[in-house]
Amino acid sequence: MHSVSYRANALVTFSLTILAFICAIASLTDNFNSPSPTANVQILNVNRFQKRPNGDDEVALTLDISADLQSLFTWNTKQVFVFLAAEYSTPKNSLNQVSLWDGIIPTRDNAKFTIKAYNKYKFIDQGSNLRGRDFNLTLHWHVMPKTGKMFADKLVLPGFRLPESYR
Ligand SMILES: *[C@@H]1O[C@H](CO)[C@@H](O)[C@H](O)[C@H]1NC(C)=O
Numbered sequence: 001m002h003s004v005s006y007r008a009n010a011l012v013t014f015s016l017t018i019l020a021f022i023c024a025i026a027s028l029t030d031n032f033n034s035p036s037p038t039a040n041v042q043i044l045n046v047n048r049f050q051k052r053p054n055g056d057d058e059v060a061l062t063l064d065i066s067a068d069l070q071s072l073f074t075w076n077t078k079q080v081f082v083f084l085a086a087e088y089s090t091p092k093n094s095l096n097q098v099s100l101w102d103g104i105i106p107t108r109d110n111a112k113f114t115i116k117a118y119n120k121y122k123f124i125d126q127g128s129n130l131r132g133r134d135f136n137l138t139l140h141w142h143v144m145p146k147t148g149k150m151f152a153d154k155l156v157l158p159g160f161r162l163p164e165s166y167r
Contacts, residue, residue: 026076027148033074039067039139039155041084044116049130049167057130059123059162063101065139066114072143073108080105081142086123086160088135098123100137132164 041063048060065084072080083102090096100119105111125133140154 023147027145029074029076033071035069035071035153037067037069037072037139037141037155039065039069039157041065041137041139041157043160046163046167047118049163049165051128051166052124055128057125057128059119059130061100061119061123063117063119064114065101065117067112067139069105069111069141070108072141073111076145076147077108078144078146080111081144083140085138085140086135087138087156088129088133090125090127090129090133092127096125097138098125130162131166133162135160135162 043061044064045062046059047062048058050058052058063084067082069080069082081102081104084100086098086100088096099121100123101117102120137157137160138154139157140152142150142152144150
């Protein structure tokens with residue numbers, strides 16, 4: 001006859017096997033979700049555009065950010081981290097990336113939003129390269145699953161341009 005502890009042990013092992021199996025299925029089914037997020041960003045205003053005392057350009061913007069990231073959410077999604085970056089090239093660097101705004105989306109219901117925001121992080125160039133500069137705004141996201149691998153992707157919103165002169 002089996003002892004109580006042997007039975008308990010067998011039960012735990014069995015439960016863990018089932019749990020591992022469910023986790024594997026959860027992260028597997030996630031791979032079949034092909035999300036189709038949409039985003040639109042407008043620059044409502046350039047509030048400030050100046051050279052800092054050290055010579056670096058700085059821009060302050062009012063942004064209108066609207067996005068529908070609901071399709072990123074599956075039953076295995078814990079939360080989604082998003083950030084909006086300005087990306088541009090200068091003679092020295094082919095890609096400069098400056099994060100302007102970010103947020104954590106806890107649920108699918110919060111994943112469709114329109115907000116008016118100032119750039120939360122300073123838009124500063126390491127130099128004075130921003131006058132008349134063409135740039136893209138990119139919305140990046142990192143999907144954090146309850147179990148399995150994290151994945152990241154982005155949407156590029158091209159065609160922005162900074163003013164020709166400081167204001
Ligand atoms: C901006 O986006 C366009 C179109 O997607 C792309 O060709 C260009 O390389 C991007 N610029 C930068 C600096 O990433």
